[in-house]
Amino acid sequence: MPSSTSDRYAVSDEAVHARLQFIAAKRPTPLYYVFQDLRVLTPVEVLHYTGHAERGHDGAYRPVSTRHAYPVDTAFGRRLPLRAAS
Numbered sequence: 877m878p879s880s881t882s883d884r885y886a887v888s889d890e891a892v893h894a895r896l897q898f899i900a901a902k903r904p905t906p907l908y909y910v911f912q913d914l915r916v917l918t919p920v921e922v923l924h925y926t927g928h929a930e931r932g933h934d935g936a937y938r939p940v941s942t943r944h945a946y947p948v949d950t951a952f953g954r955r956l957p958l959r960a961a962s
């Protein structure tokens with residue numbers, strides 16, 4: 877969930893780097909971070925939007941603005957209504 881005071885998500889730096897290592901091992905499995913407000917970012921997007929940002933002294937998390945995330949429906953499509961069994 878985004879911070880209520882800064883409108884940013886905190887994404888673990890370890891999670892981002894683990895995913896990039898997985899990509900480097902030639903296992904192209906899609907990965908998305910889905911936040912509690914049902915908005916989505918990929919590890920590459922997190923790196924892109926935080927590469928220039930000043931990080932905290934411990935560097936454990938990457939703060940990324942919520943304005944960069946997009947709705948879950950954009951990434952995965954709209955959910956169709958369930959039909960009754962016939």
